[in-house]
Amino acid sequence: MTKRVRHEGRRNFLKAAAAVATMSSVTGSLNAEAEAGAVSGTPALGDTIAAVNLGAWMVLEKWIVPSVFKGLSAPDEYTIGKELGSVKAAALLKRHRETWITEKDFRWIADHGLNTVRLPIGYWAVMPEAPYVDASDTLLSALQMAARHKLGVIVDLHGAPGSQNGWDHSGHAGPLHWPEPKNVDHTLQVIDKLAALCSSHSCVVGIELLNEPRWDVPIEVLKDYYMRGYHVVRKHLSSDRAAVVIHDSFRPTAWSNFMQSPMYENVILDTHMYQCFSAQDNARNLSGQINYALNDRSVQLAAMGKELPTMVGEWSLALSGDTWTGLNALQQCAGNRAYAAAQLLSYTATRGWSFWTLKTEGGGGWSLQDCVKQGWMPANLSPAS
Secondary structure, three states: OOHHHHHHHHHHHHHHHHHHHHHOOOOOOOOOOOOOOEOOOOOOOOOOEEEEEOOOOOOOOOOOOHHHHOOOOOOOHHHHHHHHOHHHHHHHHHHHHHHOOOHHHHHHHHHEOOOEEEEEEEHHHOOOOOOOOOOHHHHHHHHHHHHHOOOEEEEEEEEOOOOOOOOHHHOOOOOOOOOOHHHHHHHHHHHHHHHHHHOOOOOEEEEEOOOOOOOOOOHHHHHHHHHHHHHHHHOOOOOOOOEEEEEOOOOOOOOOOOOOOOOOOOEEEEEEEEEOOOHHHHOOOHHHHHHHHHHHHHHHHHHHHOOOOEEEEEEEEEEOHHHHOOOOHHHHHHHHHHHHHHHHHHHOOOOEEEEOOOOOOOOHHHOHHHHHHHOOOOOOOOOOO
């Protein structure tokens, strides 16, 4: 099948799903192009980013990889180190890191048309600190595999000293201590070492200074950190070499006139868009979810894009169980396709997007590999037209 035909199939997929969303109902299955083998390549400056997150690889999340936590009371990576001790924890995580994401996964990503991976890391991949297990070897291996498969990499600081949100995916669930000056300074040291390392890896197309700092992190502390972090990165990576990515801290309207050109160049504002956590999200039926993804999200992203180039760094097909009430298997399959297409239509109009996550042990709407296998997502995810 030719490249032109594959792209035509993808456009038909999106158009069909958009029509379903506009009618606010799901009446049948949607036709999607199922041909894989799209050719990917490291995105050039200004190209649309089409990415997937490599979740639970270098920062554990129990719900993604429950088998790693089997027999343990630990809820996060920090506590695994405390509970098992350094030797046993190192052995456990060595096995996990060598098997969870492999060369085969990078090949799958490239073969399905994606051009980038978003790589969540903890600060212990750059500045090892007990009880965390050093992940520097895995970070280096990830960059090498991405380069072999011509994939760009956005290295995302998912876990910062003191925890920027108090959630397990920061490495340590509990109190939020990141805003303390010593932890902010420590984080800037991490960014300095990370940017220096990345300067010798041409596959790196961006560094995200901090993943999901919680909404109650003082905004003046966060903005100061972002500005300082930008200059730290630029010591090693020029603006035409890599983007500096900043997360919106769940405050999408807080970034007016922030980090503007010409003082700040190639800055991307990252926002995460899920529709399965709040009471408002869970109150929508399926057609409401699709319309919200297609229309409301487009309006929000357009507004954010007027301030800074914006990307959706995390999204999924996960929806509340209530969304599916009264729908049979065929309608649920069609609904997943329509929901996926509505999001893609909204997000491809931005600087780019990154699905959360490549895979989970349980599959389903959080697993890109499973979504493609089920036919909910097109097999060719290339943003090229």
